[in-house]
Amino acid sequence: MEKYLYIALFAPLVSSLFSALFTATPKKLFTGIVASLLIFTSFIASTILLVHILKGGEPIHVTMMTWMATGDLYIPFGFVVDQISVTMMMVVTLVSTVVHVYSIGYMDHDKGFNRFFSWLSAFVFSMMILVMSDNYAGLFIGWEGVGLCSWGLIGFWFHKESATWAANEAFIMNRIADLGMLIGLFLIYWNTGTLQYDGAFTAFHELPAATLTWIGIFLFIGAMGKSAQFPLHTWLADAMEGPTPVSALIHAATMVTAGVYLVIRSHELYSLIPHVGLFIASLGTFVAIFAASMALVNRDMKRIIAYSTLSQLGYMFAAAGLGAYWVALFHLMAHAGFKALLFLGAGNVMHAMHDELDPFKMGGLKKVMKWTWIMMVIGSLALAGVIPFAGFFSKDTILEAAYSGNHMVIYGVLLFTAGLTAFYSFRLVALIFHGEERYKLFGIHPHEAYRFMLWAMSPLLLIAIGAGVLQTPFFDMVEEALNAHEYHIAHGTALIMLVGTQMFVGLAILYAYKKYANSRVTVPDGTSKMENSFMYKLLINQYYIPYAYEEYFVKPYRELSEVFWTKVDLKIVDATVDGIAAIIYGTGEKTRKMQSGNLSTMLTWMVAGLIGLLLLAVVFGLAARYSDEILVFLSALGV
């Protein structure tokens, strides 16, 4: 069984290194094929491990080697495959395989084809380390690795200024959050003496609540950066600068869920500090509605989907904060499926529309791109939580968890957000695929994506449709590992809730269709009443938060850096170093005059040296002769 673990872990690394050999050469098709095959191998290995766990097998622990063993600190390169990690492994490998195959078609005409697959596989490897590691240090390594690879992938088209800026923003924001996470890790080590999961978790029960609260808060700060919770959320929308498969893999299914994974993995910690959990849930709820509101009016197709990711992440954190870890994990799984599907569908649309992103400039595409239309509709239905698609099962359970815990505010807000979600996702679908063919005004000739890309997206389609049936087996699998319990609400109330939610969602969908699928939709040009209203401006500028960050954080910091550079670095540090060099040089110049070539001068120096030596002889002779007296004298002085 261990060999499957190693295969699953290292196949992406091999793929990355293999593709890295060809980064400087023009596109070679076999790089994509080999990469996809290797990721698929990893997927197969993960499936085998899943079957093993499902059959009731013991979680598999391996310790590959010791990383650090200094003093009391012992950190091994250890990996564990238990219920939680095998779920994540499945999600990661499946979506990665799909994305790899898809990218062969999407990056068809790109010069950096080989480089893309190298970064992509490296990302998968880092993510696998993150989810399979059995200690916090290994998780942190994977954490940083995915941060790095996402930087490389967001800024893949590095010639574009906006892309590099977005990549830097993502990386820096993650780094800021990582500081919090590091502090959390230090606190864990300081208080428990180990970073291993099992060791730390058993030790947590002994620690005082205050310490645990701090640890929980700091770890969550790290999760906030990775999963783009408020206020570290701006990077996610800007990360759409990268190629669409990147958005599908990283910003829908894997990297952003790393924060959720962290909270789920540390569930033993968070169940001991329910007040922190409540804070997490509240923040998640806030983010859910916050992001949904921004998606209502946005005019960038990928950004809308990105905001929906942000919103669903809020749902996941709400679930985790309320103690329903298994629901969060389940929602993570389902969400990965339909969100990646949506992104890849958007990628098809983008390719067809020559990288046009404004849905107002599209319309009526269902005639030309039938399959993409079907997939996006199903994905949106799943996202909205319509029965019997995947989203319904996970979202509804979250709502049940909120209700049964008597968190009515959270419940209400999440319910309202569900409606908003349905609205904006179908707004997008309607604008793109229904109504007049507005794209003809811009002279674009769309066509459907390659066949094999559609086939590659089909597994995601299956998940979006059918993941609901997996809920019970999933529950059985993780029941013990995550202290899962089902939420029992009185049957009548449950039925009312169900019907009510569905009706609310259905109404939202119909409203969206009514507003955007008719032929009266035109491209907004900034003059309509709605566009000039305060709410619209607030929402379309993302509540002016990026502006505030730029003004109040970035600009002052840049000026501070300049001051430090010119005043401190150049004038003090450089001056000191140069000064030392100048002193040495100057001394050399002056003493060079000793070499005058004039014999008299040299003879004079010789006599001077002779005198120096004679003086030394006198002094040392005296010291040797009277050494005892000198010692007495010095000891009297107190030396």
Added chain:
Amino acid sequence: MMEIGLNHYLVLSTILFAIGLVGVMRRKNLLLLFFATEILLNAVNVAFAAISHYYGDLTGQMFAFFVIAIAASEVAVGLGLLIVWYKRHGSIDLDALTTMKG
């Protein structure tokens, strides 16, 4: 007068040595520089002989003897070099032979 002791001879030797040093440092004519070197050697010889006499040890005289031998050969070689130099440069002024400057 005082009894002449070792110290007198040593003081004398030191004075002669100092005179020799002055000459070595001061002279600009190479030939005269060699003269000053001879003074140095002779001063040392006096010291050796004095010590040998006052301690009843012959080592000092032997040393002085060898110093004389060495001085003689040094003069021979030194003058030879000086001649070669003079043939090449036409002057034995110290300040003119700064070819090793820098």
Added chain:
Amino acid sequence: MFEAVAFYLFAFLTIAMFFIVVTTSQALFALSALAAGMIFISAFFFILGADFLGAVQIIVYTGAVMALYAFGMMFFDTTRDVKEKQGNKYIIVGLSTLAAVLVVVIFAMPMVSGNIVALYPGIDGVGNTQEIGLVLFTKYLIPFELAAIMLLVAMVAGIVLAGKKMDLSITLMNEAEIEEEKNKKVLS
């Protein structure tokens, strides 16, 4: 008493002579003064009972070395006064005085002079020359031989450096070539 008179007299004379050597601008005066100084130094040796040394001093130093210097002076153009561009007088004199004082201090301190032990004590009853001979050819034999070799080397070096046309070897050439050399010299 005689010893004291002789000592002071010769001391004064020696210092005066050597002073002239280092301060005069005329090379000829310096040469003469140096020769005189050498003789007076040998007087010291005789006072100290080092007869052999004194004789050797006169023969080698005053005789051979000064003769060499005289020949050398004839070679160089000594009618020209060498311009003595003075270095700083005070530095020079000061340094020398300091050196002298230090040396005296070192030797005057009881610790050095108290520790000297005679290695080759003189034998009573024989003259100084015999004493030196006894020590020279037994204990100092090797330095003696080495000094001889060194003198040989110095001699050869002096000849090579100062001789003319040292690359020709007349003994190895036959008559015809010697004639050719002579004619060449005449023609040039």
